[in-house]
Amino acid sequence: MSAAPSVAAVRRGLRWMRWYVRELTGESAYERYVAHVRQHAPDAPVPGRREFERQRAAAREGDPRSGLRCC
Incomplete structure (x- = not known):
């Protein structure tokens, strides 16, 4: 029996990595x-x-809890 992963297992791993x-x-x-x-x-x-x-970046910049700004 071969220890190599099947094609399906490799595809599943690649899909997971893309999602991640x-x-x-x-x-x-x-x-x-x-x-x-x-x-x-x-x-x-x-x-x-x-x-x-743009809206997402503006919301992050305006939120002091986001940690993107020091002051």
Whole structure:
């Protein structure tokens, strides 16, 4: 019997790594936001990714608990 991982196991590992990196970097936040808006307010306009990132950065900069600013 071979000790090499199966193709399915390698793919599963790669999918997990992709998910982990996307969560770690915040890349999946926009998809979650769009899903949330469409579920709770289907008729509301959804801002584009660039506008979402601007709003997200502004919220982080304005929140003293975020740890991004010293003062």
